[in-house]
Amino acid sequence: MDMKKMAGDKAAEYVKDGMVVGLGTGSTAYHMVNAIGERVKNGLKIQAIPTSKATEAQARELGIPLLTIDEVDHVDLDIDGVDEIDPQFNAIKGGGGALYREKVVATLAKEVIWIMDESKLVDHIGAFHLPVEIAQYGSKQAMARMEEYGWKPVLRVRDGKTFVTDNGNYIADLHLGAGFDIEDVREKLGTIVGVLEHGLFLNMCKRMIVGTSSEGVRVIENPSK
Numbered sequence: 652m653d654m655k656k657m658a659g660d661k662a663a664e665y666v667k668d669g670m671v672v673g674l675g676t677g678s679t680a681y682h683m684v685n686a687i688g689e690r691v692k693n694g695l696k697i698q699a700i701p702t703s704k705a706t707e708a709q710a711r712e713l714g715i716p717l718l719t720i721d722e723v724d725h726v727d728l729d730i731d732g733v734d735e736i737d738p739q740f741n742a743i744k745g746g747g748g749a750l751y752r753e754k755v756v757a758t759l760a761k762e763v764i765w766i767m768d769e770s771k772l773v774d775h776i777g778a779f780h781l782p783v784e785i786a787q788y789g790s791k792q793a794m795a796r797m798e799e800y801g802w803k804p805v806l807r808v809r810d811g812k813t814f815v816t817d818n819g820n821y822i823a824d825l826h827l828g829a830g831f832d833i834e835d836v837r838e839k840l841g842t843i844v845g846v847l848e849h850g851l852f853l854n855m856c857k858r859m860i861v862g863t864s865s866e867g868v869r870v871i872e873n874p875s876k
């Protein structure tokens with residue numbers, strides 16, 4: 652079976668009646684949303700908060716009852732994908748550009764599960780670019796500040812056009828390299844006007860669920876949660 656599907660299907664088992672569930676975004680989350688949709692058809696009673704317009708459309712199609720963010724006062728469980736994750740459970744997310752809503756929902760959640768195939772496990776994050784959501788107004792200046800910090804921001808382009816997030820903003824992708832100083836980058840990003848959120852999700856999850864080619868699904872618990 653597809654490794655992403657294995658992880659998504661397994662994660663859906665953690666959803667229980669009565670929960671408010673955060674539905675992540677991306678090709679792994681897609682399988683998880685399908686699996687939850689199947690369980691809803693079979694009588695599971697939940698409410699869900701999607702982390703992107705794409706996931707919202709998928710969940711709606713499957714008949715999963717949805718809340719808007721203004722209707723949410725807590726999230727019991729958030730399940731989402733990652734782009735990279737290290738043994739300290741520090742992750743980069745936002746490859747699909749949904750990092751802002753993903754972080755809002757993950758931050759509200761009592762419990763977070765990250766789902767992935769085994770390619771996402773790394774010793775040090777940073778080989779994958781770090782996505783940073785920036786306001787359109789002043790984006791040139793915000794990127795100039797990033798250059799001053801010695802980073803090389805690349806404005807995200809899709810299909811020949813500047814990529815615009817579900818929130819109407821741009822994404823600057825930072826190519827920092829594996830083993831970059833996470834705390835230093837996080838702190839410096841906080842000083843730049845126009846930076847709305849970044850894709851560092853540091854030690855947020857209670858467990859990772861990893862689809863592997865040789866061992867099936869691995870569930871890795873976070874001892875610090």
Ligand SMILES: O=C(CO)[C@H](O)[C@H](O)COP(=O)(O)O
Nearest residue numbers: 677678679732745746747749
């Ligand atoms: O953060 C994300 C979207 O903003 C995704 O969760 C991340 O990019 C992983 O995607 P995939 O499961 O397709 O590999």
